[in-house]
Amino acid sequence: MLPQVLMLGWEYPPYINGGLGVASQGLAEALERFVNLKVILPNSQGIPAGAPSILGLDQLAGGNWDNQPGSSLRLPVKLQGYANQAEVQGLYSGNLLKRVAHYETLARRIARGERFDLVHAHDWMTFPAAIGIKRESKRPAVLHVHSLEYDRSGSGPDAPNWIYEIEKEALAEADLVIPVSEYTSNILEEVYEVPKAKIFPVHNAIVPRKAVRLPKPFPEKLVVFMGRITGQKGPEKFLNAALLVLEHFDNVRFMMAGQGDQREQLMRLAARARIGDRFHSVGFLSASEKQRMLAMADIFIMPSMSEPFGLVALEAAQMGVPCVISNRSGVQEVLPAAISIDPANLREMTHYLLSLLRYPVLGQTIVQRQKQNLLGLDWEKAAMKIVTAYRERI
Amino acid sequence: MPSVCLYFQLHQPQRLNNYSALDIGRGLSYFDKRMNRQILHQVADRSYLPTNKLLLKLIKEYGDKFKVAFSISGTLLDQLESMRPDVLRSFEKLAETGCVEFLAETHNHSLAFVYSREEFFRQVILHKEKVWQHFRQDPLVFRNTELVYNNQLAYFIRQMGFRGVCVEGIPSLLKGSSPNYLHRPPDLLNMSLLLRNAELADDIAFRFENKAEESTLSPLEFAAKLHQEKGDVVNLFMDYETFGEHKKADTGIFEFLEALPKAIMRDKSWSFKLPTESIQNLSAKEVYSAQDYISWADQARDLSAWRDNELQKEALQKVYELESVVLGTANQEMINTWSLLQASDHFYYMDTKDGPDGAVHDYFRPFPTAYDAYLAYMNVIADFQLKIKNASS
Numbered sequence: 090m091l092p093q094v095l096m097l098g099w100e101y102p103p104y105i106n107g108g109l110g111v112a113s114q115g116l117a118e119a120l121e122r123f124v125n126l127k128v129i130l131p132n133s134q135g136i137p138a139g140a141p142s143i144l145g146l147d148q149l150a151g152g153n154w155d156n157q158p159g160s161s162l163r164l165p166v167k168l169q170g171y172a173n174q175a176e177v178q179g180l181y182s183g184n185l186l187k188r189v190a191h192y193e194t195l196a197r198r199i200a201r202g203e204r205f206d207l208v209h210a211h212d213w214m215t216f217p218a219a220i221g222i223k224r225e226s227k228r229p230a231v232l233h234v235h236s237l238e239y240d241r242s243g244s245g246p247d248a249p250n251w252i253y254e255i256e257k258e259a260l261a262e263a264d265l266v267i268p269v270s271e272y273t274s275n276i277l278e279e280v281y282e283v284p285k286a287k288i289f290p291v292h293n294a295i296v297p298r299k300a301v302r303l304p305k306p307f308p309e310k311l312v313v314f315m316g317r318i319t320g321q322k323g324p325e326k327f328l329n330a331a332l333l334v335l336e337h338f339d340n341v342r343f344m345m346a347g348q349g350d351q352r353e354q355l356m357r358l359a360a361r362a363r364i365g366d367r368f369h370s371v372g373f374l375s376a377s378e379k380q381r382m383l384a385m386a387d388i389f390i391m392p393s394m395s396e397p398f399g400l401v402a403l404e405a406a407q408m409g410v411p412c413v414i415s416n417r418s419g420v421q422e423v424l425p426a427a428i429s430i431d432p433a434n435l436r437e438m439t440h441y442l443l444s445l446l447r448y449p450v451l452g453q454t455i456v457q458r459q460k461q462n463l464l465g466l467d468w469e470k471a472a473m474k475i476v477t478a479y480r481e482r483i
Numbered sequence: 484m485p486s487v488c489l490y491f492q493l494h495q496p497q498r499l500n501n502y503s504a505l506d507i508g509r510g511l512s513y514f515d516k517r518m519n520r521q522i523l524h525q526v527a528d529r530s531y532l533p534t535n536k537l538l539l540k541l542i543k544e545y546g547d548k549f550k551v552a553f554s555i556s557g558t559l560l561d562q563l564e565s566m567r568p569d570v571l572r573s574f575e576k577l578a579e580t581g582c583v584e585f586l587a588e589t590h591n592h593s594l595a596f597v598y599s600r601e602e603f604f605r606q607v608i609l610h611k612e613k614v615w616q617h618f619r620q621d622p623l624v625f626r627n628t629e630l631v632y633n634n635q636l637a638y639f640i641r642q643m644g645f646r647g648v649c650v651e652g653i654p655s656l657l658k659g660s661s662p663n664y665l666h667r668p669p670d671l672l673n674m675s676l677l678l679r680n681a682e683l684a685d686d687i688a689f690r691f692e693n694k695a696e697e698s699t700l701s702p703l704e705f706a707a708k709l710h711q712e713k714g715d716v717v718n719l720f721m722d723y724e725t726f727g728e729h730k731k732a733d734t735g736i737f738e739f740l741e742a743l744p745k746a747i748m749r750d751k752s753w754s755f756k757l758p759t760e761s762i763q764n765l766s767a768k769e770v771y772s773a774q775d776y777i778s779w780a781d782q783a784r785d786l787s788a789w790r791d792n793e794l795q796k797e798a799l800q801k802v803y804e805l806e807s808v809v810l811g812t813a814n815q816e817m818i819n820t821w822s823l824l825q826a827s828d829h830f831y832y833m834d835t836k837d838g839p840d841g842a843v844h845d846y847f848r849p850f851p852t853a854y855d856a857y858l859a860y861m862n863v864i865a866d867f868q869l870k871i872k873n874a875s876s
Contacts, residue, residue: 337505428854436505443504444858447865450797451857458835 092479094120095205095222096128097196097215101143102376103135106181107317108400109235112269112293113211116233117141119472124479127203129196131188146195185214186251193218200226207231207264207479213238213252216259229264229483234273237281240395241321245280257281265482267475269293269398270419276395289478292423293398294466300409303384309367310341310446313386313410315379315401316393318349318370323392323415323432328355330392331368333439338446341367346382348373383408387452388445392432393418402427403466406459411452413441423466426458485663486716486756487709487747488677490626490649491723493531494556494592495523496828498849502862510870513820513863518849523562527570530727535573537737541744542582549744550582550755553723554626554649557590557610558826560617571617578618584757585614586649587622593825594628594789596636597776598803606822607643623647624758628827630679630720630779631786634772637668637676645674647762649720651779652678656771663714665761666771675762676771679720679779683709688721691730691739699735706746710753716761720779780831781840788840789830794857799830801864805871812874820867824860832856 096117100110117128121141130136133145196218200208209231210219216232223230237256238244244253260266260281266288268274274290277283305311312331316322324345331343345355345368352370359368374382383389389405389412396418403420405412412427414420421429428445430438445452497514541549555574563571577583589595590610595603607625614620625640626649637648652662660666662678686708691700709717722729730736747753756764780788790796802824809821832848833856834841850856 333505337507428852436503440503440505440858444862447504448797448858448861450793451854451861454792454794454835455854 092124092207092476093203093205094124094126094479095200095203095208096120096126096141097192097208097210097218097222098128098130099192099212099214101128101130101132101136104130104132105376108293108398109212111400112235112398115294115296115468116472116475119468120475122469123472123476127205129199131192144199146192149195149199189214189217189255193221197221197225207483209233211235213256213259216255220259220262223262223264230259230262231265231267231479231483232259232263234260234266234268234277234397236397237273237276239276239280240273240397241319243320243395263287265289265478267291267478268419270422272417272419272422273397276397287482289474289482291471291474291478292419292466293400293403294468294471295400295403295407295463297463297467298407300407300460301380301384302409303381305385307342308340310387311385312341312343312388312390312442312446313346313382313405314344314390314392315346315374315382315405316391318345318347318352318355320351321394321396322347322349323394324349324351324355325358326392326432326435326438327390328359328368329435330390330438330442331359332362332364333435334442334446335364335367337443341446343368344382344386345370346372346374346379379404380408383410386410388413388442390438390442391415391418391420392430392438394432396420403463406456406463409456409460411445411455412459413438413445424459424462426455426462428455484752484754485712485714486754486761488552488716488718488756488758488761489550490552490554490586490718490720490758491725492554492626492720493559493723494828495519495526495559495562496592496826497558497562497823498522499829499859499863501850501855502859502866504858504862507862507865508869510866513867514823515849519562520566523566526724526728527563527567529732530724531567531570532573533732533737534723534726534740535570535577537741538583539573539577539580541741542577542580545744545748547582548748548755550584550757550760552584552586552624552758553577554586554588555614556588556592557606557613558592558823560613575617578620582757584624584759585618585620585622586758587611587614587625587645589628591822591825592628592827593822594631594786594799594827594830595825596627596631596639597786597790598799599806600639602803602806602825603639604643606825607640624649624677624762626720629788631776632773632778633776634668634774637671637674641671641674647675647677647758649718649758650676650678650771650773651777651784652681652718653773653777653784656773656777660769660771661712661714663712663717664769665715665765665767666769667767669770669772675765675767677716677718677758677761678771680712680717681779683712683717684719684721687719687739688725688729691725691736692734700739702739702742702746705739705743706749709747710750715765716756781836781843783840787836788834788844789827792833792835792853794833794835794853795830798833798857798860798864801861805864805868808871808875812871814874817871817874824863824867829856829860833860 098113126141200222207229219230238252244250314327318324389410393415399418399420414427415432416429500515589606624647625645630651666676776786834844835853
């Protein structure tokens, strides 16, 4: 008999803000082959019917959370690291804590009517619900860590905020913790004091897809940054590197895709430096726009200060783009062919960008070797590892 | 009367600085003087000096029964001359015994033969002059960088007056014949090929320590295996740094070398011969034909250690493209820089092979990755191109 898994998700295509939604879908679809899976999501409208079986809270009576009476809880700190855009259907807007609490209430109500062997939750928004369900049902809770408050805002024991507290408390009670990389595994151990025996890292994967290259509508080389425009992702490092590269190399454009709290400031800085015609902030891209930009890119750069995984780098590698990746990231563990950089070292970053621009052969070699790296990655393997962990660790 | 021919290779490149793309046009120093000095001192103290001392002792002990040959690249000779004249003197002392032969190679340990015959010729002549200057010998036997070889090379250096070449003995080319006989290239008389006995040479150079059994090769064990060999001359060619650097003193490698002559000559029919003695006393009956390039590097034993990926191919192309403009400047310093940039080591560091070959490349690479090796090299080339442009305008 297949194990029954109750999965708690937050982002899920088409409601995605970043890697969390893509990974949740990849994992759920692959896990479906090994377990009986039911996924609870805030919204299910627009998600195609079929496997896996998905239950949207918006489909419940009283489930539309925008109609809920206002919570007495207010956000105690400014929320960092989340974009605030319509495309995410308000997943992170308004009173987030109220939403998290509401998700917990509804998910627990559903759980009471379900048969399941374990509950598997993705990131802190669903952790309170997972722990609540664990306590009530006496079933083990598996917490899947795609990103931590420590990554997003540098929060930790010395600078706790309420999200950090939620994570810390839930991780302490969890039966099994699945981080998306060794990198995050170390943070869980060192910052969140999760015992090593409870941690079982499983790398993210990617759905195989053929590389597509598209001609650019301009003659210059194209360097692409993709991610939330917020401190964690290092967009200001990208701008600084662009400034330095342009001093030495003229035939290049920089595009910064994404939305976030630093976007306007960076656009002002670029304008003041008079590189506004070469440094383009393109805002949030839809999935197809993202693919198109990667298909035109000559270099992909991810200068994150802390990146639990960095799924977008795999997408770039898959599209045949040479990647320059922060050494504080999980994705470099599975993409050793990419160039690894210290995001704090502007000179080094600029050196690699300039070199890649000058010597196309380097980029070609990296792309070839990245392709080799990708061969070993697929969601089915990741799902099999998770099932093994279910069986052996709980 | 079977014999053993020992030949040791010595070379240290001028490793590059991690030259940044931001420094192109600034004309900073290309070579990492500190690292090169530090490595030279280290290898001189750990390997060259103690091994030379040991060889001198053995030669005195065995009279003219124990002999060895060396090939020392010009790049290393120049470094020794300026930084370790004591080491150079100890080689000169060995030369004076009459039991040591010095072979010829390309001055800068380059792949010039593959890219430019004119440049190859220039570097071989330069190296011959250096050998004469230091050791008063006019080499008759040639060894190309890392034993890179094909039939064309034999024809070319025969024209230059050489009578023998050191070559890797590759089973598929031997076609059942033994490397322990003198061979000759197709359609060429008066030219002998000394084929490396890879099995026995690598027993010392790579398999000296048996990590699984926590044991090392014993001289008697080695000699027993050697005595089983059929043929005229067993060619044991290897890096000199095997003694004391690749295999540190505490492995017992020096004790092994010290006891080796006695262990080999326990069987009275065996003796040591220099390469020149071999080619003068023996006749080459069998033909050994290498249509394509071979070498002693990597498992493939071809050019792939230096010319496998696109990074290496571009770098090689870029440096050899500069030939006519650099020589055209007639500026000795520029020609010297260009020659140093031809060292095969730079391309060796750019290799991206996985597996056991990759591990060996990693061991030698003075950069964190192959990419960094390529970038430093290309940035130096870019700066050098500007320098040449400025000099010629």
